[in-house]
Amino acid sequence: MQPFSLYLPTRLVYGKDRIEELDGLTRGYGTRVLLVAGTGSARKSGLVDRVKAALAGRDIVELEGVVPNPRIDSVRAGAALCKEHNVDFIVAVGGGSVIDCSKAIAAAAVSDEEAWELVRHPDRIEKALPLFTVLTLAATGSEYDNSAVISNTATSEKLGMANDRLAPVASICDPSLTFSVPAYHTAAGIADIMSHTFEQYMVLEGNPVSDGFCETILRTCIEYGPKAVAEPDNEEARSALMLASSFGCNGMLALGRTPSPWPCHGIEHEISAFHDITHGVGLAIITPHWMRYSLTETTLARFVQYGVRVWGLDPEGDPMTVAKTAIDKTAEFFASIGLPSRLSETGVTDEHFEAMAEHVETCWWSLQGALRPIDRAGVLEILRASL
Amino acid sequence: MQPFSLYLPTRLVYGKDRIEELDGLTRGYGTRVLLVAGTGSARKSGLVDRVKAALAGRDIVELEGVVPNPRIDSVRAGAALCKEHNVDFIVAVGGGSVIDCSKAIAAAAVSDEEAWELVRHPDRIEKALPLFTVLTLAATGSEYDNSAVISNTATSEKLGMANDRLAPVASICDPSLTFSVPAYHTAAGIADIMSHTFEQYMVLEGNPVSDGFCETILRTCIEYGPKAVAEPDNEEARSALMLASSFGCNGMLALGRTPSPWPCHGIEHEISAFHDITHGVGLAIITPHWMRYSLTETTLARFVQYGVRVWGLDPEGDPMTVAKTAIDKTAEFFASIGLPSRLSETGVTDEHFEAMAEHVETCWWSLQGALRPIDRAGVLEILRASL
Structure with missing residues (x-):
């Protein structure tokens, strides 16, 4: 620990x-x-x-x-x-x-x-x-x-x-x-909560307590997020999401684990600094592409744990298939609650990608400590895949 | 909520x-x-x-x-x-x-x-x-x-x-x-952590976030408890247990749920007030009997959730069988880490049972709000089953 x-x-x-x-x-x-x-x-x-x-x-x-x-x-x-x-x-x-x-x-x-x-x-x-x-x-x-x-x-x-x-x-x-929050911003909030969790959960060295807390937050968003989007005054769903949100960034989800450099936030902050898009929307778009970038033999076990415990995938299944399915389900989930899947849908072009990649390294902090280390070229790769 | x-x-x-x-x-x-x-x-x-x-x-x-x-x-x-x-x-x-x-x-x-x-x-x-x-x-x-x-x-x-x-x-x-804590007191501590969790988790109305937190604590104890008992200087196991312990009583495990009167603690506090036995040992003995007392058609769903999510039992199984298996596994777990299963093994007799049952109601607080309401006769029934 x-x-x-x-x-x-x-x-x-x-x-x-x-x-x-x-x-x-x-x-x-x-x-x-x-x-x-x-x-x-x-x-x-x-x-x-x-x-x-x-x-x-x-x-x-x-x-x-x-x-x-x-x-x-x-x-x-x-x-x-x-x-x-x-x-x-x-x-x-x-x-x-x-x-x-x-x-x-x-x-x-x-x-x-x-x-x-x-x-x-x-x-x-x-x-x-x-x-x-x-x-x-x-x-x-x-x-x-x-x-x-x-x-x-x-x-x-x-x-x-x-x-x-x-x-x-x-x-x-x-x-x-939060009953009056429109569906689109409700969905962006859900993506934000889930991204906070991914940023801390997706590291090489887990911890049984904080892993379980993270998986709880993710399952709560997946179960109650669509209900809140469909029925804005569903008190149970709104309560579950608000409670999930409150534990996102205060350390509770990272107890005893390797610190993470929050790579999607580093990249998304650059996008919204240049384009002022909704933070949660940017995160929802980037996250599956960051996951695909990050999936390697070294990181495979973490994606399998995510797939099995959060999405209920078969723990006996082929690990790479389980991992890829979990990532696909993540992307499908964001789409299912009405969020865009590509940066181009939000008006972002590749015009500032080079500057953003440069900025992440100089103004944010190194993403070398990410699940799979991300250098300047990696940021560009994730941005281009997200376009 | x-x-x-x-x-x-x-x-x-x-x-x-x-x-x-x-x-x-x-x-x-x-x-x-x-x-x-x-x-x-x-x-x-x-x-x-x-x-x-x-x-x-x-x-x-x-x-x-x-x-x-x-x-x-x-x-x-x-x-x-x-x-x-x-x-x-x-x-x-x-x-x-x-x-x-x-x-x-x-x-x-x-x-x-x-x-x-x-x-x-x-x-x-x-x-x-x-x-x-x-x-x-x-x-x-x-x-x-x-x-x-x-x-x-x-x-x-x-x-x-x-x-x-x-x-x-x-x-x-x-x-x-905690490396130097003897096996018996390590086990008693594990029972204490798990009991705190059961006291808050076993209520009729759940909450997705705090239910998940509780299930995390229980799974952590079940996975790492035996390791800490077997290998006292296993740092990973000792760390997991200490972290699990820290969230036991501060409200984190009861967020948004119906308050529970902590029935096993009410009963155990009477036992150790009269007999000065180790708190966690008393809890480990009482808990499975309290669970059996509490299992009814009304409370069945909660035990099934416990069995499926904590013990990995088949969600498609006959609900009453899943519930009873979960309770049996709880008792077997406590025995497996070296804790006694009966009060008589700790020197407790039935001499003060009437006084204890009386005391729970007058000095502690009502256990009517427990998963299954417990009156004076119920306390006696649980004590006698635990003897």
């Missing part, structure tokens, strides 16, 4: 109609609040008003319009509001983009460093404002982890940052708030 | 030779330490000296001799030491008994209430000294939860207490520290 540390200080508050508990949860954290929301749906649905009602008595300033693949500009705007209004804590109402943006704001609001410098050097974060979240999308797991991904359109960069001080104090997770 | 809150503020620090990190982990928590240990093995092995070396520069007072089924007298002694020496934080070196005792000390040391009153009314705990643990036994999961079980020999009571303030700040989990 590989050594690891696990630190999950966030209080998860799951269930219907628990938003009102924000009042008690935020007691003792001050009275001046920055409320961060996205581009409209949380406001139109009345959710923002419910959150404001739960925070009655506090002075609330609002930052609206945080977009998917949240921008450093929003972080700067939020931090400026916090400084101007002496904000005590932040409440993020939205999905992973709003929460990620709020994490970066929480750090930038109490730092003298320029916001993008903190994204580039999260080890410099020495404190952050307390953050509370109200989750509206099952996808990134940002509600229960210490990391964020921020985009800089000026430099075509999309970088991940992690620091324990960014973990929310508490996250309210009400699955019924 | 049932609503739930999950709060795991403890930092888990897993891996070989990480004890020295205690120095950094305890920085900022003061300089006066109460070091709590058990009845000798941690001292004989040199572990206590290693811990003291890691805490060099602090003023250390020691409480030794905490016994299994830790007593309120030890809690009182530890709390008195803390008050006398103005202790800033506590370091527990041992298994669940030492950690549980230390949790109760941490609360009693900073309270005006009598220690047993705090055990009886944990909601009255408003603060506690910071607690750090160095784990030496894979069993109770106390290293990663907010609860403790304390015995009062004067009243033949053994009560559980839970309060978020009791959660350790950090727990050092080095599987190699």
